[in-house]
Amino acid sequence: MPTQSDMTTQLDTGVLDTLQHQVAVFARRAEQTRLGGVGQARNSMDRAAYLLLNRLDQEGPMGVKALAGSMGIDSSTVTRQVAPLVDSGMVKRTSHPEDGRAVVLQLSPRGKARLEEVRSSRRDLMARVTDDWTAEERDLFCDLLTRFNIALSAAHSTVPQASPAT
Structure with missing residues (x-):
């Protein structure tokens, strides 16, 4: 049975790195939106x-x-x-x-x-x-x-x- 580490190496680590980075960027953007950072305090x-x-x-x-x-x-x-x-x-x-x-x-x-x-x-x-x-x-x-x-x-x-x- 493959371990978690084996599964990660089987997947494209570049895609996983991009995914985790984009999730972090998304979290930042979502927080900016929540704070009304897009010019809409109603958010x-x-x-x-x-x-x-x-x-x-x-x-x-x-x-x-x-x-x-x-x-x-x-x-x-x-x-x-x-x-x-x-x-x-x-x-x-x-x-x-x-x-x-x-x-x-x-x-x-x-x-x-x-x-x-x-x-x-x-x-x-x-x-x-x-x-x-x-x-x-x-x-x-x-x-x-x-x-x-x-x-x-x-x-x-x-x-x-x-x-x-x-």
Whole structure:
């Protein structure tokens, strides 16, 4: 059975080097866009906030544990990231409809409006950036980027964590 090292040498290392470099450039450009670096402050929203608001919009109200599970992150991380969204009125904490003791997080009307503003601005940017692409090229890029993100997530969850130094 080939090892990971064998598999890497079997692949074109030049392509892998280009891929990792382009992913790094993409991450930088995405951060610049998030910060409104393309001249559209409406794009500006913390990545964690965008992902949390988007998940609540797509899946509806849910508890912290369910939200954390659906996003593949720790509950304490969700609690920390959602606190400013609650403070700013973009997310509401409400009682669970079946268990009044449990708390669910729900996208507020203000959060929905802000999320749509950011989505619209980013949608406009994506249209501009891919203006000279065919519909097939856009579809293919979306398919491949989705596949890449899924594979990257799976690889991250199977990578052994470094043990603390003793």
